[in-house]
Amino acid sequence: MRIGELAKRAGTTTRALRYYEQLGLLPARRAGNGYRAYGEEDVRLLRQIRTLQDFGFGLEDTRPFVECLQAGHPHGDSCPASLEVYRKKLSELDECIARLQEVRTRVSEQYARAERERDALAAGAAAEPPQCEWAASAAPDRNEWEKR
Amino acid sequence: MRIGELAKRAGTTTRALRYYEQLGLLPARRAGNGYRAYGEEDVRLLRQIRTLQDFGFGLEDTRPFVECLQAGHPHGDSCPASLEVYRKKLSELDECIARLQEVRTRVSEQYARAERERDALAAGAAAEPPQCEWAASAAPDRNEWEKR
DNA sequence: GCTGGCGTTGACGCCCGCGTCAAGGTCTAC
DNA sequence: GTAGACCTTGACGCGGGCGTCAACGCCAGC
16 A cells, blocks of 8 residues: 555545655565555554544653554554553543633623623613713713823 | 832733733833832733633733723723623533543543453452463453444 | 556655744843 | 843744645556
8 A cells, every 4th residue: 555545545635745754653564666565454554643633632741552563463552552542532631621611701700890890891881871071070980990 | 120020019020021022911111221110000911811711711812901901991801892801701611621621531430341341350360370372362342442 | 648546755844832942132249 | 341131033942633735656557
């Protein structure tokens, strides 16, 4: 199988495959004409990589899985190093989720406060609706709360 | 106030300030010698930027807040455009958190499965210690990872 | 023999928010 | 006058995962 077909079968691009080879993931044999030559096992490797990427793993994090498959194990996660990556990623995910939830809380607090203040202003304006101009200009200048 | 002092007071660096100016956030007056000159109001702008950045806002997302302050409003979020950014960010956060939780679930499933298989192998190895090779290779090919 | 579709390597581009260096100008203190 | 602490602009680097182009080779079909 040549690079184009492998890319198609794994749902990626030739550029990505060459990049993986450059990283030392997914090395390729060469045909007589210099073309890269792949086999069915490379499809598995590649699918393993893509699956982990979908999970947000970086390419380096996929390396233990790939090496595990290359070593002939039934799954990419049949090796201790892969399990270790799982554990690391799970704790990273937990940390990340917690951080995002904390941020979400704080942002929504800010949003609620800002809306309350906006509504308070609108209510105040509605309470004393049509005011003559000199009265308006004599009132505390709403638009210039900031002294410069 | 010159750039170094402003940076120190806002807890950032001169490089960041120059970058903000380049983006059109935080423009600066110039002193006679060409040095950038800042006032107290710039401290407020900068603190607004830094706060939002801590929330994970991109610099462009902070622009409405900064412009709102520059327009003389009491808070960076006193303007509709800022509220709109809040809303957009909240929905982005929700989406992101949901995605991460989904991923977390799937990764932990994979992890659990991989550990079960490891333990099963260990138990099997302990139960029938020396097994012939053809029997080991006849193991059932349990769930494939994923395709896509 | 020519076209077109594959393949090859190499190199630069992108995004974002700066860090870091280079080569110089300005101001203060001794 | 000179050290050193600040300032200026400009330019390149980085990380991750490729996209995209250039310039060329290989091979099948007409």
